[in-house]
Amino acid sequence: MASREQWNSKAGFLMAAVGSAVGLGNMWRFSYLTAEGGGAAFVALYLVFTLMVGLPVMLAELTVGRGSGKSPIQALAHYANGVTGGVAWKLLGVVFVAAGFLILAYYGVIAGWTVRYAGEALMGFGADPAAHFGEISQGIDAFLFHVVFMAVTVWIVRSGVTTGIERVSLFAMPLLFVLVIGIAVYASTLDGVGPGYAYYLNADFANALSTKVAVDAAGQAFFSLSLGMGAMLTYASYLGRDHDLPVESAIIATADFGVAFLAGLMVFPLIFALGLQSDVLGLESDGSTIGALFVALPKAFAGMGDAGRVVGFLFFLALVVGALTSAISLLEVVVSAAIDGLGWERSRAAIVMGAAITLLGAAAASSTDVLGVMDGVANNLFLVGGGLGLAIFVGWLMKDPIAEARTGDRQGWLTGWLFLLRFVVPAVLLWVLWNSVPATLDSIAGLFR
Ligand code: TRP
Numbered sequence: 001m002a003s004r005e006q007w008n009s010k011a012g013f014l015m016a017a018v019g020s021a022v023g024l025g026n027m028w029r030f031s032y033l034t035a036e037g038g039g040a041a042f043v044a045l046y047l048v049f050t051l052m053v054g055l056p057v058m059l060a061e062l063t064v065g066r067g068s069g070k071s072p073i074q075a076l077a078h079y080a081n082g083v084t085g086g087v088a089w090k091l092l093g094v095v096f097v098a099a100g101f102l103i104l105a106y107y108g109v110i111a112g113w114t115v116r117y118a119g120e121a122l123m124g125f126g127a128d129p130a131a132h133f134g135e136i137s138q139g140i141d142a143f144l145f146h147v148v149f150m151a152v153t154v155w156i157v158r159s160g161v162t163t164g165i166e167r168v169s170l171f172a173m174p175l176l177f178v179l180v181i182g183i184a185v186y187a188s189t190l191d192g193v194g195p196g197y198a199y200y201l202n203a204d205f206a207n208a209l210s211t212k213v214a215v216d217a218a219g220q221a222f223f224s225l226s227l228g229m230g231a232m233l234t235y236a237s238y239l240g241r242d243h244d245l246p247v248e249s250a251i252i253a254t255a256d257f258g259v260a261f262l263a264g265l266m267v268f269p270l271i272f273a274l275g276l277q278s279d280v281l282g283l284e285s286d287g288s289t290i291g292a293l294f295v296a297l298p299k300a301f302a303g304m305g306d307a308g309r310v311v312g313f314l315f316f317l318a319l320v321v322g323a324l325t326s327a328i329s330l331l332e333v334v335v336s337a338a339i340d341g342l343g344w345e346r347s348r349a350a351i352v353m354g355a356a357i358t359l360l361g362a363a364a365a366s367s368t369d370v371l372g373v374m375d376g377v378a379n380n381l382f383l384v385g386g387g388l389g390l391a392i393f394v395g396w397l398m399k400d401p402i403a404e405a406r407t408g409d410r411q412g413w414l415t416g417w418l419f420l421l422r423f424v425v426p427a428v429l430l431w432v433l434w435n436s437v438p439a440t441l442d443s444i445a446g447l448f449r
Contacts, residue, residue: 004069005161006238012166013243014251017235019169019325021256022176024110025224027263027319032292033220034264037213040203043264045214049221050257053428056420057227057387058249060394063405065236066245071336072096072230075237076393083397092389096230097337099382103229104330104357106364106374108153111323112145113137113294114316121312125298133294143365147358153327154354157335158347161238165328172321176259179318184265186311187273196272200264211435218432219379225256228383228390231329234336244407246414259322266315267293274300290368290375331357373443380436388429395421 007013034042068075073093080089116136126132136142156164187193222228232252236245271277276296301312331354338349364371394401395418402414 004238006240007166008162009166010243012162012170013235013239014248015169015173016165016325016329017232017248017252018255019173019322020226020231020235020329021224021252021326022173022259023322023326024107024114024319025220025326026256026260027267027322028110028293029220029223030260030263031267032290033216034200035292037216038204039199040201041205041209042213042217043200043261044203044205045217046220046260047257049218049428050225050253052420053218053387053425054221054225054227055249055253056417056425057222057391058225058232058253059245059405059417060390060401060421061227061230061232062236062239062245062249063401064390064394064398065230065233066239066241066243067404069237071237071340072233072333073337074340075230075233079393079398082399083393085397089393092386092393093230093337095382095386095389096228096233097334099229099378099386100231100330100333101357101360102374102382103378104153104327104334105360106371106378107323107327107330108150108358108361109142109146109364109371111149111320111327112142112147112365114319114323115149116141116145117294117298118313118316118320121298121301121316122309124309125302125312127302129295129298129302130291132298133291137291137294138365138367143362146361146365149323149327150354150358150361153324153331154350156324156328157331157354158350160346161332165332168328169325172325176318176321176325179314179321180259180262180266183311183315183318184262187266187269190269190273192273192275193269194272195277196269197265199272199277200268215380215432215436218428219384219436222383222387223379224260225253226326226329228386230333230386234333235329237336242407244410245405246410246417267297270300271296274303276300290372370447373447376440376443380432380440384429384432384436388426388433391421391425391429395425 007016030046036042037045064075064079068078070078073090073096076089076093077087080087083089113136156168158164226232276299297315298312301308301315304311331350334353334357335346335349338344338353339346342349344352364374398404401421402411402418405414405417
C-alpha cells in the first residue's frame, strides 16, 4: 500500500479543519437562525450543544479518521471487525458520502450568490434588493455562479491535500479572521447600533425554550462544526500519531464558535443601525429567512454610501472565502471515498464527482424552496443521523476508543468524552430526530403539493 499523504504541519491541519468548520454556516445560517430564535438565547443554546454534543462527536471523528488512516467507508470497515453489525457499518460511511453530495450541491449554489454579491457590492447595490435577490437566487443565473464556484473548488481538491487544500487554507483562514474582526470593529463605530447589540446579546430565554429553537440549535452545532458526515474524519485520516486530538478538537470548536459570534457582531449592528430589523427577521418578504441576509445587508450597504461599497465587498469576500474552504472539505469526503473505494486517481475523482455534484446543484438552483428542503434534509436527517450512528459505533462498539484517541495522557478528559458520547450525545440526537423528522418529511412532500 502506498503510504498515505500527510499534512505538512500542525498549523496546516488546524487551518484546514477550521476552514471546513467556518463557512456559510457561521455567517449566513447562524445569523438567520439567531434572528429566528430570538437572539442571545439561541446563541447560548447553540454554545451548550457545541460543547456537549459537537465536541464529543468531533473527537470521535478525529479518532476514527486518524486511527484508520482511511476515508469514511473504509475507516468504518477498518474498525468494524468483530463488532456487532460487522461490515454493515460501512453503510454508515455510504450515508456520509451521500450527505457530502447533497450538501455540496446546494452549498455551492449559496456560495455562488456570495460570489455574485461580492462583485455587485463594489458596483453599489441597486434600489430593490428583495426583488433582485428573487431574480438571481433561482434559475440560470444561480446555476452559472454555482458552476464557477464549483470549478474553483474542484481545482483546489484536484491539486492535492497539501499542495491544494493545506496551502489554500493557510492563506485563506488568516485573511478571513482579519476581515471578520475588521468589519465587526467598523460596525461598532456606526451610530444607532445599541439596539442591535441588545438584541444579539441579551438573552430572552422565555422565547428560546421552544422545541423548534432547540432542534435548530443542535442541528446548527453539527452543521457549523462540519460533523456527521465524515469531513473531519477524512481530514484526520491525513494526520500522524503525534497530534493531541482532544486539544485540537477544542481549538477547532473555539475558532468556529468565535467566527459565528463575530458574524453576529457584524450583522446585527449593521442591520439595526439602518432600521432594517424586520428584514432579517424575515417579516418583510414571504417569511422565508434563507435570503434575509442577502436582502437586508445590501440595503444596509446601499444606505452607507461609498463606505458601503468597500465594506459590502469585504463582507461578501469573507463569505466567499469561508464557503470555499468548507466546500473543499465537502468535496474531499466524496473524492477520498472514490480514491480509496474505486481506485480512481485524485484528478479523475475530483473532476467526475465535482461535475456530478454540480449537476445535482441544478435542483437547488431551480428554486429557493427546493434549496431550503435540501438544507433541512441534510441537517435534520443526514447529519444528526450520521452523528448518532458514529456516537453509537465509537461509544459502544469500537474496541478501546480511549486508546485510539489518546496521544499523551489526558485520561480525565477522555473518560468524560466517552461518557458524553455514550449517553448524552445519543439522547440529545434521538430527541432532535424525534422532533424534526416529521416536519422534514412533510417539507419534502410539500414540494410536490
Ligand atoms: N461547516 C461548514 C459551514 O459552517 C459547512 C460544512 C463543511 C459542512 N463541511 C461540512 C457541514 C460537513 C456538514 C458536514 O459552513
